[in-house]
Amino acid sequence: xxxxxxxxxxxxxxxxxxxxxxxxxxxxxxxxxxxxxxxxxxxxxxxxxxxxxxxxxxxxxxxxxxxxxxxxxxxxxxxxxxxxxxxxxxxxxxxxxxxxxxxxxxxxxxxxxxxxxxxxxxxxxxxxxxxxxxxxxxxxxxxxxxxxxxxxxxxxxxxxxxxxxxxxxxxxxxxxxxxxxxxxxxxxxxxxxxxxxxxxxxxxxxxxxxxxxxxxxxxxxxxxxxxxxxxxxxxxxxxxxxxxxxxxxxxxxxxxxxxxxxxxxxxxxxxxxxxxxxxxxxxxxxxxxxxxxxxxxxxxxxxxxxxxxxxxxxxxxxxxxxxxxxxxxxxxxxxxxxxxxxxxxxxxxxxxxxxxxxxxxxxxxxxxxxxxxxxxxxxxxxxxxxxxxxxxxxxx
Amino acid sequence: xxxxxxxxxxxxxxxxxxxxxxxxxxxxxxxxxxxxxxxxxxxxxxxxxxxxxxxxxxxxxxxxxxxxxxxxxxxxxxxxxxxxxxxxxxxxxxxxxxxxxxxxxxxxxxxxxxxxxxxxxxxxxxxxxxxxxxxxxxxxxxxxxxxxxxxxxxxxxxxxxxxxxxxxxxxxxxxxxxxxxxxxxxxxxxxxxxxxxxxxxxxxxxxxxxxxxxxxxxxxxxxxxxxxxxxxxxxxxxxxxxxxxxxxxxxxxxxxxxxxxxxxxxxxxxxxxxxxxxxxxxxxxxxxxxxxxxxxxxxxxxxxxxxxxxxxxxxxxxxxxxxxxxxx
Numbered sequence: 211x212x213x214x215x216x217x218x219x220x221x222x223x224x225x226x227x228x229x230x231x232x233x234x235x236x237x238x239x240x241x242x243x244x245x246x247x248x249x250x251x252x253x254x255x256x257x258x259x260x261x262x263x264x265x266x267x268x269x270x271x272x273x274x275x276x277x278x279x280x281x282x283x284x285x286x287x288x289x290x291x292x293x294x295x296x297x298x299x300x301x302x303x304x305x306x307x308x309x310x311x312x313x314x315x316x317x318x319x320x321x322x323x324x325x326x327x328x329x330x331x332x333x334x335x336x337x338x339x340x341x342x343x344x345x346x347x348x349x350x351x352x353x354x355x356x357x358x359x360x361x362x363x364x365x366x367x368x369x370x371x372x373x374x375x376x377x378x379x380x381x382x383x384x385x386x387x388x389x390x391x392x393x394x395x396x397x398x399x400x401x402x403x404x405x406x407x408x409x410x411x412x413x414x415x416x417x418x419x420x421x422x423x424x425x426x427x428x429x430x431x432x433x434x435x436x437x438x439x440x441x442x443x444x445x446x447x448x449x450x451x452x453x454x455x456x457x458x459x460x461x462x463x464x465x466x467x468x469x470x471x472x473x474x475x476x477x478x479x480x481x482x483x484x485x486x487x488x489x490x491x492x493x494x495x496x497x498x499x500x501x502x503x504x505x506x507x508x509x510x511x512x513x514x515x516x517x518x519x520x521x522x523x524x525x526x527x528x529x530x531x532x533x534x535x536x537x538x539x540x541x542x543x544x545x546x547x548x549x550x551x552x553x554x555x556x557x558x559x560x561x562x563x564x565x566x567x568x569x570x571x572x573x574x575x576x577x578x579x580x581x582x583x584x585x586x587x588x589x590x591x592x593x594x595x596x597x598x599x600x601x602x603x604x605x606x
Numbered sequence: 607x608x609x610x611x612x613x614x615x616x617x618x619x620x621x622x623x624x625x626x627x628x629x630x631x632x633x634x635x636x637x638x639x640x641x642x643x644x645x646x647x648x649x650x651x652x653x654x655x656x657x658x659x660x661x662x663x664x665x666x667x668x669x670x671x672x673x674x675x676x677x678x679x680x681x682x683x684x685x686x687x688x689x690x691x692x693x694x695x696x697x698x699x700x701x702x703x704x705x706x707x708x709x710x711x712x713x714x715x716x717x718x719x720x721x722x723x724x725x726x727x728x729x730x731x732x733x734x735x736x737x738x739x740x741x742x743x744x745x746x747x748x749x750x751x752x753x754x755x756x757x758x759x760x761x762x763x764x765x766x767x768x769x770x771x772x773x774x775x776x777x778x779x780x781x782x783x784x785x786x787x788x789x790x791x792x793x794x795x796x797x798x799x800x801x802x803x804x805x806x807x808x809x810x811x812x813x814x815x816x817x818x819x820x821x822x823x824x825x826x827x828x829x830x831x832x833x834x835x836x837x838x839x840x841x842x843x844x845x846x847x848x849x850x851x852x853x854x855x856x857x858x859x860x861x862x863x864x865x866x867x868x869x870x871x872x873x874x875x876x877x878x879x880x881x882x883x884x885x886x887x888x889x890x891x892x893x894x895x896x897x898x899x900x901x902x903x904x905x906x907x908x909x910x911x912x913x914x915x916x917x918x919x920x921x922x923x924x925x926x927x928x929x930x931x932x933x934x
Binding site for chain 1: 636637638641642645735748749750751753836840841844845846847849851852879886890897898899
């Protein structure tokens with residue numbers, strides 16, 4: 211008899227749990243949010259993004275939280291290893307009972323949990339990866355991206371090269387991984403049926419010591435357009451080598467390495483002149499932004515919350531922008547349930563984030579799960595990036 | 607310490623007691639915890655392979671992540687491209703890993719100790735890049751990896767996690783018995799003789815080259831089965847999962863559990879899954895203590911210091927000590 215009572219009680223609890231499952235992790239005074247970031251392992255330089263988000267919501271909590279609720283952001287280390295991401299995200303969802311996850315980092319880690327999150331109907335908001343597959347609300351209604359996808363940026367460069375270079379011959383240097391191939395494939399898509407304009411396409415491994423050999427080979431191929439898909443260390447090498455051997459193509463540098471402090475200064479500012487990149491964030495090392503309100507807000511945040519953080523590292527700005535977006539979504543949300551928050555995330559209109567370029571705004575809708583899709587081309591004048599042309603919105 | 611335990615009534619009782627505990631476990635804990643135990647057992651199976659090679663045959667490997675990857679990708683490719691049944695992929699994954707291990711064992715014959723360790727290290731470093739290689743991309747999915755689904759529950763009333771737990775548990779017990787039988791056979795004595803004194807072993811008429819390469823193959827096969835099971839659990843493979851860190855983790859688990867033991871692999875697997883999580887929880891609860899990996903390091907040093915023969919060595923010593931006390 212006793213056993214039966216226990217059974218009935220258990221069943222009742224389970225049923226009640228099922229009915230309320232939609233507001234898991236949310237009480238009248240708090241909300242639990244989960245995150246995974248690579249605090250160890252090969253991609254640990256991106257760990258500052260998760261660290262920034264945690265610092266941001268600590269600050270929000272001290273200021274009274276969001277709509278009277280304290281935000282508990284639980285951030286676990288996944289070492290950029292997909293199996294570990296699965297384990298940690300299951301821990302967040304099933305054990306810690308978070309309402310949703312936010313800014314989980316990396317394409318392979320997010321790929322590994324993509325289906326799980328959607329099967330569990332737990333929002334996977336604003337993933338920190340430039341892959342193009344995060345904005346498919348029909349198939350994956352619980353997953354939303356954040357930054358402009360790399361392939362879209364690649365397309366922008368291809369169109370620019372076709373429009374501005376007479377008789378273009380194109381060389382592409384790319385990192386041999388998901389990031390490099392996304393850019394490459396976007397660029398090739400942008401070329402359309404003119405893919406035979408590519409005269410040289412060479413990969414490098416992130417473990418290689420230099421890319422000098424590739425740059426020399428590209429010059430010899432007679433290319434007059436150089437699409438440089440490299441991370442800062444290799445971008446600096448490639449810019450310097452091209453300069454040394456007197457190769458002066460139209461040099462398209464991917465946004466990943468557009469930092470003045472970490473790429474162009476090491477490469478030499480003189481050699482970096484006339485580089486072209488597409489931007490969507492304010493480069494914190496670029497002095498032209500230092501007097502803007504957005505930069506000041508970010509700098510004040512850095513001063514009070516992460517005083518020892520490197521101000522030249524754009525990842526701090528990235529983490530801040532994404533946190534700011536989530537803050538905005540929650541603050542303007544009346545339905546604090548999993549479904550409700552997903553709906554609010556898909557209803558952001560013309561939001562300007564402090565460390566995002568003026569004119570590039572966040573827009574989402576139930577059919578548009580790419581929050582930021584616009585970028586603007588800019589040219590380096592030997593000192594700073596000078597924006598030119600219109601904001602290019604890939605969604606239009 | 608240097609030989610596997612002989613069959614005593616006590617060992618048989620202990621084996622069945624442990625099996626019974628393992629059988630009820632998933633019904634006592636949440637699905638997520640059952641999943642963590644499944645991961646621990648998958649590591650345990652991989653460690654079994656490493657122990658046979660390093661502990662019993664004396665060949666060092668820091669590259670077992672490569673054979674784990676061979677098993678994982680074989681299973682994933684068969685399921686993804688050819689829609690094979692999950693369990694049907696296991697023997698093929700085992701065979702593929704055996705062949706890979708056997709072939710790697712051939713050049714490894716010329717290398718001893720540290721040099722072999724370095725060669726296997728190179729294998730571990732190369733694995734993720736080979737998996738990303740363009741020529742294989744059609745099959746491996748390149749950096750994007752491959753998606754598969756968890757196997758359906760074996761019986762009604764079991765969740766997917768519980769079912770996978772039982773499958774892994776059964777395979778682990780089976781492979782432990784296989785390993786134990788192997789090491790107790792004539793071949794097992796040859797394997798250990800090569801470790802203890804290779805010159806004497808070959809004088810006794812043991813074909814050391816054949817035994818060493820075959821042991822490499824068998825070791826890789828166990829680890830490959832673990833890799834295939836890991837795909838069932840994670841439902842996804844990608845090159846970043848098989849980086850050098852996995853290889854180091856396997857070595858850590860092996861040493862922590864007891865590198866010359868069979869039951870020790872269970873402790874090694876549990877260590878690899880639960881200790882990083884505890885370290886993380888401690889680090890979160892007390893922000894003033896060092897970051898998680900430093901705490902993990904402290905745990906590791908404590909284990910090595912207090913149980914130099916690994917967890918299983920510690921258990922054996924504790925049993926021996928208690929027995930002496932009871933007699934005395």
